[in-house]
Amino acid sequence: MEMxxxxxxxxxxxxxTEWPLYLFLxxxxxxxxxxxYLPIFTNVIAFMDYKFTKGWMGLASPWxxxxxxxxxxxxxxxxxxIWRTFYYSVLRLVLGHPAPFILAxxxxxxxxxxxxxxxxxxxxxxxxxxxxxxxxxxYWFLTTDIEGxxxxxxxxxxxxxRIIFMKYPENFPWILVITGMIKETGxxxxxxxxxxxxxxxxxxxxxxxxxxGRWGQFVHVTFPSILPTTVILLIFAFGSLFASNFDQIFNLxxxxxxxxxxxxxxxxxxxxxxxxxxxxxxxxxxxxxxxxAILLLSVNWLGKKASGHGFF
Amino acid sequence: xxxxxxxxxxxxxxNLGIKRSIGELIFDNLNVIFLLAFAFMTLYPFWYILVLxxxxxxxxxxxxxxxxxxxxxxxxxGYVLLNPQVLTAxxxxxxxxxxxxxxxxxxxxxxAYALTKHRLPGRSLIITIFMIPMFIGGxxxxxxxxxxxxxxxxxxxxxxxxxxxxxxxxxxxxxYMYTIPPSLEESAKMDGASYFTIFFRIVxxxxxxxxxxxxxxxxxxxxxxxxxxxxYTASNKAIMTLQYLLYLLILAKESSLNTLTEHPPIQGxxxxxxxxxxxPQAVKTAVIMVVTLPILFVYPFLQKYFVQGVLIGSVKx
Numbered sequence: 095m096e097m098x099x100x101x102x103x104x105x106x107x108x109x110x111t112e113w114p115l116y117l118f119l120x121x122x123x124x125x126x127x128x129x130x131y132l133p134i135f136t137n138v139i140a141f142m143d144y145k146f147t148k149g150w151m152g153l154a155s156p157w158x159x160x161x162x163x164x165x166x167x168x169x170x171x172x173x174x175x176i177w178r179t180f181y182y183s184v185l186r187l188v189l190g191h192p193a194p195f196i197l198a199x200x201x202x203x204x205x206x207x208x209x210x211x212x213x214x215x216x217x218x219x220x221x222x223x224x225x226x227x228x229x230x231x232x233y234w235f236l237t238t239d240i241e242g243x244x245x246x247x248x249x250x251x252x253x254x255x256r257i258i259f260m261k262y263p264e265n266f267p268w269i270l271v272i273t274g275m276i277k278e279t280g281x282x283x284x285x286x287x288x289x290x291x292x293x294x295x296x297x298x299x300x301x302x303x304x305x306x307g308r309w310g311q312f313v314h315v316t317f318p319s320i321l322p323t324t325v326i327l328l329i330f331a332f333g334s335l336f337a338s339n340f341d342q343i344f345n346l347x348x349x350x351x352x353x354x355x356x357x358x359x360x361x362x363x364x365x366x367x368x369x370x371x372x373x374x375x376x377x378x379x380x381x382x383x384x385x386x387a388i389l390l391l392s393v394n395w396l397g398k399k400a401s402g403h404g405f406f
Numbered sequence: 407x408x409x410x411x412x413x414x415x416x417x418x419x420x421n422l423g424i425k426r427s428i429g430e431l432i433f434d435n436l437n438v439i440f441l442l443a444f445a446f447m448t449l450y451p452f453w454y455i456l457v458l459x460x461x462x463x464x465x466x467x468x469x470x471x472x473x474x475x476x477x478x479x480x481x482x483x484g485y486v487l488l489n490p491q492v493l494t495a496x497x498x499x500x501x502x503x504x505x506x507x508x509x510x511x512x513x514x515x516x517x518a519y520a521l522t523k524h525r526l527p528g529r530s531l532i533i534t535i536f537m538i539p540m541f542i543g544g545x546x547x548x549x550x551x552x553x554x555x556x557x558x559x560x561x562x563x564x565x566x567x568x569x570x571x572x573x574x575x576x577x578x579x580x581x582y583m584y585t586i587p588p589s590l591e592e593s594a595k596m597d598g599a600s601y602f603t604i605f606f607r608i609v610x611x612x613x614x615x616x617x618x619x620x621x622x623x624x625x626x627x628x629x630x631x632x633x634x635x636x637x638y639t640a641s642n643k644a645i646m647t648l649q650y651l652l653y654l655l656i657l658a659k660e661s662s663l664n665t666l667t668e669h670p671p672i673q674g675x676x677x678x679x680x681x682x683x684x685x686p687q688a689v690k691t692a693v694i695m696v697v698t699l700p701i702l703f704v705y706p707f708l709q710k711y712f713v714q715g716v717l718i719g720s721v722k723x
Binding site for chain 1: 434437447449454458468472512513520521526527532540541543546547554556567568570602605626637649687690706716
């Protein structure tokens, strides 16, 4: 009781003198509550037969329990999406995650500062371009029209036909991986390069005195010193194993392969916003969201154990 | 211009001019070749589209235009830049980029400053409130329903308000604010300065580098954003953004926009004499460039701010 009074007193006193600080926090809090918390609660749509017009926010719609989830798993389209969402992320992780690490090491070994700086500036560039633009460029490279460079090169090398690459769903994961690597590998090197630059120069001197050549310095100094960064980043990358990159997939898809390349987030966009099946789409999104949250929380816990820090 | 991140001292041997071993020489050369090849792979797609956009459309259809325009023309850009739809999209995008970034800067800056005050009662509760949405969130539809019910569908507000607070950027700003010596603020307080005065007169001027960083991060986010237009304002053509225009034109192949090439924007003069050389494909390449070039031009000059942002963001508490 006394404790509570003291706390109240403390808060009250703070309000008297520190109110501008709370005022400073107010916009951020309002935006967070309205645009981050309310949508969490409107997820209950997944358990309703949602009608937009029924009651406040449509929340007077009838409850149907888990019916939408049952429907979802009976829909032929949905179960393969789970596997595919997972598959695309695993590909991205296995092939895309080591790329910045390797590239950073190679940049670090370049002797010419001019080369270093030039390639860094170029590598960071695609990070500042939208997926819509990247998808447009991809389209231009893979088209069968005369501008399609990939087909032009194939024909120069003796191929007889021009392939419509974007027509085959089996090509799609590779298009995702390659465009993803071109877009984000360079940007990903920043953190590794910072870790490398943080290595104490004395370690290199010591290695040299012990007779280590460049390879020896790399194996005994550079590599071990950025390994922790790599492990932490890898652990956190597992947190996005069930998240799909909506922008990338949505922009690179086309009508022919859409059905066979959809992932959960793209599916809930088409089903929900496009076709108006709000409850079904929310159920799909919620299914993904719950698995995501579990993954994120576990990797955050794991990362904390490994590094002593969480996300913040 | 580039970062000075990873400059480790040159090895003693190279300083003394002692020759590298054969293995090292081979590695060094292969490494540079690889780095340049990857740089080429990254840059060439943009270069290729730029070349096509500066070449006459009919001539491009003959093939063989790879590295340099064969028949120079600015006609393609003429079509794009005089098209009212493109101009509207440009205006909307610039407007949302500027207003959205300023708003975001204010909201995040205020919050960051308040969060530097460790003794503020309720501070850790507020941080928890900010952090939870990083783990769980709404779904496409639950956001859509909310925005619809708030009456923000098809309005300009949906571009700038829902995303104006970003906890990640706030943390970056707060981390930077910790470097300001507390004595400055204390002496101002002694002189009777209010928190508002301190924030705007002392903290903000000292935070200019991070203000630039956050502004740029936010501006790039606004410039590149397709999602909010796609989902919330798809049916209001008056506030279409550049990215969405590009999406409709090239990826969704919306036929109504193909009129872009059907009516020459200016009659008479050199323009129409060239007009029959124009193809829809060529005009589309010009659209891609018009959407991309502003960022490609400014980015190299601002690179250090972006890198700084990433680095401060990765430093944990």
